[in-house]
Amino acid sequence: MLRDITTKTLRDQGRAFAGWGVAIVLLVAMYVAIWPSMRDQPAMSDFIDQMPEAFRNLFATSGADMSTPVGYLQIELLSFMAPILVILYAVTAGSAAVAGEESRRTLDLLVTAPVSRRRLVLEKTLAMVIGTVGLSALLGLALVVEGRFADMSLPTADVAAAMLHLALLGLVFGGVALAIGCATGSPGLSKGIPAVLAVVTYIVNGLGGMVSWLEPLQKYSPFYQYAAHDPLRTGVSWPAVVVAFVTVVVLVVVAVLGFERRDVHN
Amino acid sequence: MGSVITAEGLTKAFGATVALRDLTLEVQPGEVFGYLGPNGAGKTTTLRLIMGLIRPTTGSVSVLGMDAWRDAVPIHARVGYVPGELVLYDRLTGYDHVDYLAALRGGTRPARVDQLAEQLDLDLRRPARELSRGNRQKVALVLALMTEPELLVLDEPTGGLDPMVQRTVQGLILDHAAGGGAVLLSSHVLGEVQRVASRIGVLRAGRLVAVERLDDLRAKSLHHVEVQFAEAVPAGILDPVPDLRDVTVDGSSLRCSAPQSSLDAVLKVVSAHPVVDFACAEAELEETFLAYYGAGETDAA
Ligand SMILES: Nc1ncnc2c1ncn2[C@@H]1O[C@H](COP(=O)(O)OP(=O)(O)O)[C@@H](O)[C@H]1O
Ligand SMILES: [Mg+2]
Numbered sequence: 001m002l003r004d005i006t007t008k009t010l011r012d013q014g015r016a017f018a019g020w021g022v023a024i025v026l027l028v029a030m031y032v033a034i035w036p037s038m039r040d041q042p043a044m045s046d047f048i049d050q051m052p053e054a055f056r057n058l059f060a061t062s063g064a065d066m067s068t069p070v071g072y073l074q075i076e077l078l079s080f081m082a083p084i085l086v087i088l089y090a091v092t093a094g095s096a097a098v099a100g101e102e103s104r105r106t107l108d109l110l111v112t113a114p115v116s117r118r119r120l121v122l123e124k125t126l127a128m129v130i131g132t133v134g135l136s137a138l139l140g141l142a143l144v145v146e147g148r149f150a151d152m153s154l155p156t157a158d159v160a161a162a163m164l165h166l167a168l169l170g171l172v173f174g175g176v177a178l179a180i181g182c183a184t185g186s187p188g189l190s191k192g193i194p195a196v197l198a199v200v201t202y203i204v205n206g207l208g209g210m211v212s213w214l215e216p217l218q219k220y221s222p223f224y225q226y227a228a229h230d231p232l233r234t235g236v237s238w239p240a241v242v243v244a245f246v247t248v249v250v251l252v253v254v255a256v257l258g259f260e261r262r263d264v265h266n
Numbered sequence: 267m268g269s270v271i272t273a274e275g276l277t278k279a280f281g282a283t284v285a286l287r288d289l290t291l292e293v294q295p296g297e298v299f300g301y302l303g304p305n306g307a308g309k310t311t312t313l314r315l316i317m318g319l320i321r322p323t324t325g326s327v328s329v330l331g332m333d334a335w336r337d338a339v340p341i342h343a344r345v346g347y348v349p350g351e352l353v354l355y356d357r358l359t360g361y362d363h364v365d366y367l368a369a370l371r372g373g374t375r376p377a378r379v380d381q382l383a384e385q386l387d388l389d390l391r392r393p394a395r396e397l398s399r400g401n402r403q404k405v406a407l408v409l410a411l412m413t414e415p416e417l418l419v420l421d422e423p424t425g426g427l428d429p430m431v432q433r434t435v436q437g438l439i440l441d442h443a444a445g446g447g448a449v450l451l452s453s454h455v456l457g458e459v460q461r462v463a464s465r466i467g468v469l470r471a472g473r474l475v476a477v478e479r480l481d482d483l484r485a486k487s488l489h490h491v492e493v494q495f496a497e498a499v500p501a502g503i504l505d506p507v508p509d510l511r512d513v514t515v516d517g518s519s520l521r522c523s524a525p526q527s528s529l530d531a532v533l534k535v536v537s538a539h540p541v542v543d544f545a546c547a548e549a550e551l552e553e554t555f556l557a558y559y560g561a562g563e564t565d566a567a
Contacts, residue, residue, distance in 0.1 A: 002358075002366040105353035109363075109409075112317050113370040114343035263320035266310065266351060 005110065005120060009127035013093060017131055020089055021138050027085075028142040031077050032150045038072055054210060069152035070232045073143065078162060078232065082139060083223070086166055087198055090132045090174025095190040097124035098255075099181030102265055111264050121182060121256045128174050136167035155232075162231040168244035169226040173198050175251030183258030185265050222247070268331060270295055270417050270448035271316060275325030278311050285311040287472040288325065293450055295416075298443045300463030300480075301452040302559075308472040309452040310350045313421050316450070317347050330416060343371065346410030350421035350452075352402055360390030360397075360405045367409055376412045383408060385434055399426040411438060418442055418449045424458050436462045456555045468559045476559060486525045487554045493520045493536050494543035503539075507531045511557055518542075523549065523557065 002008050065071035098121065101107040110120055140163035147154045173194040181190035201221040205228070208218025218224055225240040271293040278286040286308040293299045303309050314320045315327050318338030327334045329341045354363060360383070361375075368375050383390050388404040397405065403426050410418060418439070424432045439449055439462045453459050459466065460480065468476040488511065495518045504513050504522060510532070511523040524532050529546070536544070 002362055003369050005370070008366055105351060106355055108319065108349045108353070109367065110370070111319055111338075112342055112345075112347045112349075113367055114339050114372075115370050116339050264314075266314065266319075266349075 005115070005123035006126045006130075009097070009124055010130060012096075013127065013131050016089075016092070017135065020085065020135055024085060024135065024139050025142045025146075027081060028077070028139065028146050031073065032146045032152065035069065035072060035150050035152055039067060054207060069147065069154055070158075073152075073154070074227075074230075074232055077143075078166070078227065082166055083169055083202075083226070086132060086136055086139075086170035087173045087194075089135055090128060090170035091177040091191055091194045091198075093128040093131050094174035094177030094194070095181050095187055097121070097128060097178055097181060098259060099185050099187045099190045102181075102185045103187050105266070107264055108266070117260045118256050121178075121252070121259055125178060125252050125255070128178065129171060132170045132174060133167045136163040136170065139163060139166070158232050158235050161236040162227075164236060165226045165231050165240065165244070168241065168248070169222050171248045172222045172244055172251070175248045175255075179251045179255040179258060182255035183262070185262070269293060270297075271327065271329055271450060273312075273316075273325070273327040276312070276315060276322055276327050277324045278308075278315060278320065279323045284472055286315070289474055291467060291474065291477070293417075293448050295448050296443055296446050297465065298439060298449040298451060298459075298463045300456070300459030300466040301450055301469065302454070302456060302459065302466055302555075303452075303469030304454055306471075307454075307469040309454075309469060310421055311472075312469070313347075313350070313419050313450065313452060316419055317345070318342070344415055345417045345419060346413065346415035347419045348403075348406045348410045348421060348423045352406045354394035354397075354402055354405060356395040357393055359393050360388065360408070363394070363405060363409060364390065364412065368412070371413060373413075376414075378414065379408060379412050382411055382438075385438070386431065387434075400428065400431065403427055404431070407435060407438070411442070414447075416447055418447065418451075420449065420451045422452055422454070422458075424453075432458070456552045460551050470559075483554065483558075484551065485527075486558065487551060488523045488525055488549040488557060489529060490545075490547050490549055491520075491522050491524055491529075491532055492543075492545040493541060494518065495520070496540035496542050499539055503535060504532065507535060 002011075066075060098107065101110065111117065140159045143159050144154055144156055176194040176197060177190045180193055181187070184190065202223050204214055204217050205221035205223035208214045208221070208224070219228075222244065225237075225244050229237040229240060231237065269292040271291065273289050273291045276286060276289040276291075277284065289312060301309055301312065311320070315322055316329060316334055318334045318341065321335050330344055332341050334341060358366070364379050365375055379390070382388075383404075386404045386407065388401060388408065390405070390408070392401075394402060394405065403423065407423060410420070420439075424435050427435065439451065443449055443462075443464075449462075451459050451463065456466070463480055465477060465479050466483070467474055468478075498517045499515060499520065501515045503515060503520070504510060507524075507528055508531075509525050509528045513522040514520070520536070522532070
């Protein structure tokens with residue numbers, strides 16, 4: 001388990017991952033358990049319809065129908081809770097990668113080993129990617145498997161597509177955390193800035209359809225790439241995947257260059 | 267073969283604080299170089315520059331013929347480092363650390379590890395969070411020594427160790443140098459390095475103020491001289507003798523500190539008067555060191 005930086009980092013994340021995994025499985029179980037009563041309550045759909053439009057845009061994917069399993073999950077889980085969980089996990093991993101080890105001072109051990117700073121950052125990045133993709137995959141698996149118990153027919157391919165977009169959404173903010181942590185060494189900044197950024201871009205995406213001056217900004221929001229095309233119904237949007245992927249790659253390059261150029265703090 | 271460490275005009279500033287100013291220094295193979303200075307003098311800064319953890323503001327430092335910042339990876343493969351503020355992974359055991367760092371060096375657990383642990387009386391099976399400061403320090407020493415590096419860079423490595431273990435560590439350092447390896451050993455007290463160092467450098471407020479062979483320092487070693495005369499002697503009686511320190515003449519008694527080279531002249535002056543009592547004792551090397559390189563500025567902590 002201590003063969004390289006990636007496996008060592010995954011081992012460190014192991015406990016956290018187990019905790020997050022249990023939380024996700026239970027969360028999905030809860031939503032699935034509530035589903036039958038939701039389905040039989042047309043009032044619920046009316047309630048959503050009657051919500052102020054701004055509110056509905058912020059907390060639900062527009063046009064989702066609460067009386068279908070897909071619409072229900074979109075509104076209840078994928079619009080809000082799932083992004084929060086995955087983004088939190090990725091940002092924590094991205095911040096811990098360099099800034100976390102640096103503030104705990106264990107980074108000296110790695111940097112004075114015969115390992116380049118570039119390799120160090122890339123191996124840490126790989127661990128973040130594996131963890132984030134793993135968590136998203138676990139969520140998708142929980143949805144499909146647990147959904148069966150409640151007669152929710154969820155198209156497996158579309159769930160997989162939604163999870164791909166969800167993982168990329170997490171990695172964009174995890175990448176921001178990584179880049180800031182690598183450039184500054186500050187755990188506070190590398191968690192705080194992505195958190196603020198996530199809130200702002202969430203709001204921009206949610207209100208972009210209604211507020212005219214926000215509209216041109218909407219498609220730059222990672223949440224727009226995540227869900228504007230409605231992946232649970234339409235599957236993968238390759239342009240959105242490419243945009244998110246390129247963003248992550250650029251952030252990792254920034255992380256490497258930032259860390260290669262600066263002093264390790266003591 | 268050339269120098270193991272060559273620093274030229276090496277300067278490091280942190281914002282407005284200049285931690286190290288224009289350091290020029292060479293360390294040769296087979297040499298143990300004692301790097302001395304009070305807390306805050308810039309020792310850790312120098313060692314971190316050598317290890318490529320921080321980048322020089324101006325000047326350069328090369329290790330084994332390579333640039334410490336640019337060529338950090340090949341250098342690290344041949345250097346062992348014990349950081350000043352040592353931190354290990356809390357949940358990992360000593361063996362975990364050994365295996366992890368051995369893997370990062372592209373190998374497996376070196377055979378030497380168990381022998382080192384035995385010499386240091388260290389249990390590598392315990393997680394780091396359960397270890398005392400001294401035992402963590404021992405783990406760090408095992409990590410630095412296990413690959414038989416060509417250069418050891420040790421930042422106050424015996425702090426926190428009891429005197430017996432300090433001796434063992436000093437033995438390991440001497441063995442390393444005897445095998446042709448070089449050592450840069452920092453400390454804020456001479457006592458920790460005087461048994462092993464062949465040369466010492468004295469750093470004060472970021473400047474290297476002296477480099478001296480330890481044998482030369484020993485030759486300058488001070489002797490405390492105390493004389494009781496039968497009658498009062500003139501206050502300026504010792505004025506003709508050079509290099510004396512702390513001269514006090516009080517009626518018929520005289521006291522001074524004299525380097526070995528001045529003892530003969532002191533005796534000749536003294537013997538011109540009737541002497542009742544005479545004592546001469548060699549001072550600790552530490553005292554000589556402080557007399558030459560600044561008492562009061564060396565932090566005893
Ligand atoms: N990262 C840093 N940022 C700002 N000042 C620093 C930093 N590292 C060291 N210093 C300052 O540089 C000086 C030398 O410190 P240091 O090299 O740790 O001394 P020593 O190891 O001899 O005790 C001190 O004044 C210290 O406060
Ligand atoms: Mg220090």
